[in-house]
Amino acid sequence: MICGAVDRSFPSTLIRYQPGEKSEKSVDKQAGGRFTEIYYKKELSYMREIQASEITEAIERLCIEANQVLPEDVKQAIGKCRACEDGEIACQILDNIIENYKIAEEEQVPICQDTGMACVFLEIGQDVHIAGGGLTEAVNEGVRRGYEKGYLRKSVVKDPVRRGNTGDNTPAMLYTEIVPGEQIRITVGPKGFGSENMSAIRMFKPSAGLQGIKDFILETVEAAGPNPCPPMVVGVGIGGTFDKAALLAKKALMRPIDSRNSDPFYGELEEEMLEKINELGIGPQGFGGRTTAIGLNIETMPTHIAGMPCAINISCHVTRHKTEVI
Numbered sequence: 001m002i003c004g005a006v007d008r009s010f011p012s013t014l015i016r017y018q019p020g021e022k023s024e025k026s027v028d029k030q031a032g033g034r035f036t037e038i039y040y041k042k043e044l045s046y047m048r049e050i051q052a053s054e055i056t057e058a059i060e061r062l063c064i065e066a067n068q069v070l071p072e073d074v075k076q077a078i079g080k081c082r083a084c085e086d087g088e089i090a091c092q093i094l095d096n097i098i099e100n101y102k103i104a105e106e107e108q109v110p111i112c113q114d115t116g117m118a119c120v121f122l123e124i125g126q127d128v129h130i131a132g133g134g135l136t137e138a139v140n141e142g143v144r145r146g147y148e149k150g151y152l153r154k155s156v157v158k159d160p161v162r163r164g165n166t167g168d169n170t171p172a173m174l175y176t177e178i179v180p181g182e183q184i185r186i187t188v189g190p191k192g193f194g195s196e197n198m199s200a201i202r203m204f205k206p207s208a209g210l211q212g213i214k215d216f217i218l219e220t221v222e223a224a225g226p227n228p229c230p231p232m233v234v235g236v237g238i239g240g241t242f243d244k245a246a247l248l249a250k251k252a253l254m255r256p257i258d259s260r261n262s263d264p265f266y267g268e269l270e271e272e273m274l275e276k277i278n279e280l281g282i283g284p285q286g287f288g289g290r291t292t293a294i295g296l297n298i299e300t301m302p303t304h305i306a307g308m309p310c311a312i313n314i315s316c317h318v319t320r321h322k323t324e325v326i
């Protein structure tokens with residue numbers, strides 16, 4: 001073996017040699033008496049190559065599937081709430097919601113006419129090298145193709161004030177995170193704005209305490225009323241900075257609603273707040289009933305000694321997201 005060569009016994013592994021250091025392999029061979037020359041120590045520098053086109057194809061698929069098939073946990077939660085409702089209108093609305101998502105799945109059409117802004121979360125392994133194009137363009141191309149191929153409504157405007165549809169639902173709202181590993185975990189969560197518009201953030205002083213957060217959650221949901229197309233899913237982000245709290249709240253919506261925060265303190269708070277929200281009586285589509293929310297997830301992170309940011313991202317009964325690992 002020569003310096004800098006690719007060792008085929010380690011597939012997909014680029015091996016570099018440092019001059020002056022013996023490799024284990026060469027020592028073994030020398031011990032067998034077959035080689036006398038000095039070899040170099042090998043050092044592994046592992047980068048898995050992923051083509052930008054693979055990312056585009058995955059995003060295209062995920063945009064379509066997320067818009068057509070509701071996640072299993074959301075379907076289960078709607079079913080459970082239907083079993084608990086006794087009001088005539090509430091039952092009728094939940095039946096319509098169930099029938100609607102079944103039709104969407106069977107006929108491969110969008111669950112809702114608002115096919116949302118494409119929120120794309122990428123967890124990129126630090127041992128991945130993206131080749132053959134830029135990452136942001138790869139993601140936007142996937143959204144462009146997915147929204148076109150899936151007959152999904154294009155809902156993005158070029159400018160927040162002067163408006164004007166971009167015509168292809170781009171740009172995606174792209175969030176990247178570098179994680180250990182050699183894979184990319186892609187989650188697409190199309191976000192409708194009937195519910196997005198009812199979201200809120202507040203920069204609490206620490207003295208507001210837990211009660212301040214509880215009151216804020218209830219106030220926000222009560223003010224939202226029928227606008228976010230209840231039964232809703234509530235994502236709560238606590239901690240970090242102003243911007244991080246909002247991102248935590250958005251990420252909370254991507255977690256299955258049948259899961260609980262791994263910290264029992266927040267797990268119990270999730271259960272308590274979900275119960276309190278359902279006691280508000282807003283009900284399915286705001287017509288009254290026991291089911292105002294089908295899930296409430298809380299995500300947290302450390303924050304500054306002088307603050308306690310809290311963001312609430314509200315989602316609707318069409319809380320969609322789909323994940324793929326490449």
Ligand code: SF4
Nearest residue numbers: 112192194195229316
């Ligand atoms: S809030 Fe949700 S259910 Fe309501 S229109 Fe938007 S996407 Fe559809």
